[in-house]
Amino acid sequence: MITGSGESLADLGEWGLIAALAAQLPPGPGTELGIGDDAAIVSAPSGSVVAAVDMLLEGRHFLLSWSSGYDIGVKAAARSLADIAAMGAVPTALLVALGAPGTLTAGWALDLAAGLAYEAGRAGAGVVGGDTAGADSVLLSVTALGDLSGRPPLRRAGARPGDVVAVAGPLGYSAAGHALLAAGVTSFPALVAAHLRPAPPYDAGPEAALLGATAMIDVSDGLVADLGHVADASGVWIDIDTSALATGDPLARAAGALPPPSGTGPPVSPAALALRWALAGGEDHSLVAAFPPAAALPARWRVIGTVREAVVIARGEPGADAGGAAGGPARAGRVTVDGVPYEGPGGWQHFR
């Protein structure tokens, strides 16, 4: 179908592109009907399906000058697949909507498909369907499906006072890689790779469920922000122990290799910058979960904090949050760092 990978998407046409992509995108063990009809069919042996969608937009989430098509394919797949794992489910399938300028080459699109296929394969999922359209910039929307193997889902709600909080996967690596790329520092390739091609530990999701986890989320917006969602949904406070965050090598070393910031703010020490990456950096897509204190956690689950009872603060008093029931005391979840509220930059918010 493709005579040369330098051919443009416009030369190829929509159906030519779809055929070329489909040839790169293998089915998975749960694929009952893959690419080529009006819809795909994916097995859902539990009798229910877990589903999540995430967008990846050129200029907002990636730059074509930093990321290859392969990188973008890996990242787009990882973002959505991590959401499935964060429910304690096993990924089964991806559907990929791709908008792209007709001037992009077929070779770029095939690279993208190879990245999608690689990451889907790492998660055990097939790429079963999609849509393509011409667009002014590259945009991807990836839907991931998964199966719970008959277990209840691991939600954000469920963390209980006394639980320990543990993480599987790195924290702050993606933020460090982003800072290195932005500064043009070419050392620390593993951190740059962690930004360009996050590698969520998918099998840690179902593992957490088997270990008795009470709540789980993937770190997409930043550790403090994402644990804030767990704290809010569970009605608890969560304290992070920074001594457990492993912000030494390579994070602090990478922070020390960066040129001093050109802005007018106060200087930030490498150790403080590394801590900020671990607390507020997003896009690692590591899994963070609450476990009963007696849970016997395998080594890849690093305990980084504890869950405590939410302190009731009367409405209007200092420290009261806005989320309480009307007229009653506020009882919102909260995340503290070494026992005090986190004052650093928050997680990523769009539209700002």
Add this chain to the structure above:
Amino acid sequence: MITGSGESLADLGEWGLIAALAAQLPPGPGTELGIGDDAAIVSAPSGSVVAAVDMLLEGRHFLLSWSSGYDIGVKAAARSLADIAAMGAVPTALLVALGAPGTLTAGWALDLAAGLAYEAGRAGAGVVGGDTAGADSVLLSVTALGDLSGRPPLRRAGARPGDVVAVAGPLGYSAAGHALLAAGVTSFPALVAAHLRPAPPYDAGPEAALLGATAMIDVSDGLVADLGHVADASGVWIDIDTSALATGDPLARAAGALPPPSGTGPPVSPAALALRWALAGGEDHSLVAAFPPAAALPARWRVIGTVREAVVIARGEPGADAGGAAGGPARAGRVTVDGVPYEGPGGWQHFR
């Protein structure tokens, strides 16, 4: 959460927008876990799930000056839900990825949510999840899920010589509405509505399966183009009988109300233009299926053609298609109109 619908998306922030949208988007009967966690959970009683994704991009698929947020919500939902119905499945859920400029108003986004909710409700599906991001223009990617109730899927392959071809829903109405909008003709509001807010007959999908249909597709690219997919997948020829296409009122009347085209091509009669809309116009999202000749079709299934055996044309002879097996005779599917190959404009292709 929203204090005034004139507030901008940037004022609202990502989480404020998600909360405001979630309040407009009801769960459906199959929603086990809706918006608010890392992923949604949707029942899949058959043990498998049908899934499809479609994009809708500002400037490519709609204009903000023509379509309200509500219109865009309806259309985005309808495109994906029709793909589920075209497999003979019952829609269960939608996941919606929305990119939008921060300057858009919260009121526009709530209108969009109302349109999504209306159309999802018409199909019996819940809106269970999504993603939002800032973008330079409005972009939507909607994933639809469905359930086959234990039946095999109705694929594009399966049409057999002797079958009749029947359609449920209008043909050419969306193309007529597009032409009226482009010409600024404000009469024929039903045709304009058919373009802005297509209304696929979702329940005709499972009905076709129960009636013994052998193949089905939804008319998204145009009747000839989409029946071409069925003909190719089934290895048959399909002949469309134009006398059955109902291109009189309102199509021919609307064609007659248009100003003459400004180009240099030959003039086209209203009847010919109406026929072109019915044959090549897309986006009606009506369902077209092949049925055994003895099938007792309810009135809404209008017979518009027949399936015949593919004629074997030796490779290299006039009329031979390119898709045949290497070295052997070509045996591609083909669509004819009143017995002759269709020479009019084809269906919509992106990247061109």
